[in-house]
Amino acid sequence: MKILLVQHESFINGSGGTERICCFLANGFVTFGWQVEIATNENIEGDPIFPLDERVVVTNIYDKTAIQKKIKPLINYRGKNPLLWIKYKLRKKYAKLFNKVRYVRYGGKDGLHEFNLSHRSEVWKSYLDHTRPDLIVTMTISSVLELTYKNNINIPIINSTNGRPDHDYTDVLWYRSELEMSLLKDAFKNLAGIQVLFDSYQDFLPPTFNGISRTIPNPILDMGDTNVVDHLEEKDRYKILHLGRLVGSHKQQHIAIEAFGEIAHKYPDWDLEFWGEGEDYAVLFQKIKDANLENRIFLKGFTDQPSQVLQQGDIFIFPSRHEGFPLALAEAMYVGLPSVGLTDCCGVNEMIEHGKNGFLAADLAEMRSHLEMMVQDSGLRQRMGMNAHFAIRKHTPEHILSQWNELIQTVTRS
Known part of the structure; x- marks a missing residue:
């Protein structure tokens, strides 16, 4: 069987959960004796971040001759040089005029979107006609x-859904036009099958989907011979950890800074560490500096050894606004860290059982209170940490791949 995995953008140089799962599936599928290729369409140079079996082929189908009509970005100058301010002001005025003319020519934003989409889809059709996979x-x-x-x-x-399905076709999280949402809903008609991460996510599939659905969680990867944290061991310093991309609108690391900042003076032997990279690094650094906590809160950067980082921690804090199947949280639970997240965050509220393996907080005040409760009580951390470990350890790569194999066999037989 020849299987083609498609992540049309952000795969090259991408270090997020979707890219990680794409590589996991590709590596797993080749062990079944299948021919596997990953295809993307990106005007970028680079390589996949996560390890891939040498038998997996990666193809970037980007065609610079394919017509794409883009708009110009609107850039605000934030410096204090008056000459540069004038320069950027004129650039912005020109960009606005350019974009207005372009939108008029192509029938507005929706018209431009469809124009560009149609040309990209032509490139994909040509590629599929050439490669002729048995399954996508x-x-x-x-x-x-x-x-x-x-x-x-x-x-x-088959679509691998790495979030709550309605986040992919509605404007629940960010703006999408009526046309874009309609096109995305219609795309579900083309699916023979879909994988969702939790049973509750089945309720968020659109009525346009008529294929086979299966609940298959994400696996716990790269944990190796992980030791479960012993919370009864005394230390000179203790750590509250967060792993994730530094994107405030999504991961909301500022809430963790505020919650810890309100209790830090009471517990001088505790620190807060953020592991990850992202566009909001400077914003978070300034927030830490404004709180005068540079010696207690640290931005540590990217790690390719999450288990080693997590095994040095004592509490995991995860104030995300929304998630699909939060891998960082799952990995923290696997090593035995009790966690605190937000009650209304999908994915997080599926994995954290309030009062059993962690706490779910309704707001900043509750997060601070729950965090302080765990800081004060090593016995509580020990009980919750062990519950977390046992709850998550069933998500082995072998088990997840067997479920994927069953879904693929069902789809290809029907």
Whole structure:
């Protein structure tokens, strides 16, 4: 069997959960004796971040001759040089005029979106006609749209949903036009199967989906011979940890800084560490500096050894606004860290059982209170940490791959 995995953007040089799961599936599928290729369409140079089996082929189908009509970015100058301020002001005025003319020419933002989408989908159709896979596994519903827009694809497609499904086709989290949401919903019609992360996520599939659905969680990866944290061991210093991309609108690391900042003076032997990279590094650094906590809160950067980092921790804090299946939280639970997250965060509220393996907080005040409760009580951390470990350790790569194998066999037989 020849399987094509498609992540149409952000795969090259991408270090997020979707890229990680894409590589995991590719590596797993080749162990079944299948021919596996990953395809993307990106105007970028680089390589996959996560390790791939040498048998997996990675193809970037980007075609610089494919027509794409782009708009110009609107950049605000934030410095104090008056000459540069004038320069950027004029650039912004020109960009606004350019974009207005372009939108008028192509029928508005939606018209421009469809124009560009149609040309990208032509490139995908040509590629699929050449490669002729037996099965396509897409990593996002947007990738399904890229493949199927105005195309007749007679190849079964399974979508791997790395979040709550409605986040991929509605404007729940960010703006999407009515046209874009309609196109994304229609893309579900082209699916023979779909994988969702929790049973509750089945309720968020659109009525346009008529394929086979299975609940398959993400695996716990790269943990090796992990030792479960012993919270009864005395230390000179203790750590509250967070792993994740530094994106305030999504991961909300500022809430962790505020919660810890309110109790830090009471517990001088505790620190807060953030592991990860992202566009909001400077914002978070300034927030730490404003709180005068540079010697207690640290931005540590990217790690490719999460288990080693987590095994040095004592509490995991995860104030995300939304998640799919939060791998960082799962890995923290696996090593026996009790966690605190937000009650209304999907994914997080599926994995943290309030009062059993961690705490769910309704707001900043509750997060601070729950955090302080765990800081004060090593016995509580020990009980919750062990509960967390036993709750998550069933998500082994072998078990997850067997479930994927069953879904693929069911789809290809039907």
